[in-house]
Amino acid sequence: ELKVEQNPLFLSMQEGKNYTIYCNYSTTSDRLYWYRQDPGKSLESLFVLLSNGAVKQEGRLMASLDTKARLSTLHITAAVHDLSATYFCAVSGVYSGGGADGLTFGKGTHLIIQP
């Protein structure tokens, strides 16, 4: 069974600081996703990482993937209040039926950035 673990689950930080969210997964997968979710809203795609060593950056967010360690990180640089949200990592898995590429999500990291 594919398991995805994120830590921390809750993070309160000040504006201007840097921090990293970690995502570990239990079995080999060829895709790692990061999503953002605001309260009461749907999921917004941030990054899709496909290969070992992949690094993607958008604004103050940077995601990386180490498939050998089964680890992805989401790094926040010089945090601003607008980045307050819940961040999920997800991994594509194989389910009964065989053909689906449904995602297995972590529990999410609830991020609060205080002025």
Added chain:
Amino acid sequence: ETGVTQSPTHLIKTRGQQVTLRCSSQSGHNTVSWYQQALGQGPQFIFQYYREEENGRGNFPPRFSGLQFPNYSSELNVNALELDDSALYLCASSSGEIEQFFGPGTRLTVL
């Protein structure tokens, strides 16, 4: 280009009832996946439909069923509702490429 839409936005049902949720996929997308997100949790994969056939299922009982239509829109049906079925139900569409695009969700409350 129209994104993924879902209806209704909110729904309140009582235990034992049945519910149907609807999803219209993004233009050009032939695959629809459904997820259940309980409060404070990550989404859980229910099943996926590709070209009108279920082609994968997560750990959900048979009372969760679905359909996909020729225009690739989809329905999620839940029979014999239980209190624990209260959640945000998300559908996501894709075209067989890498990315899945999520709809706004339907908030189901079971009393």
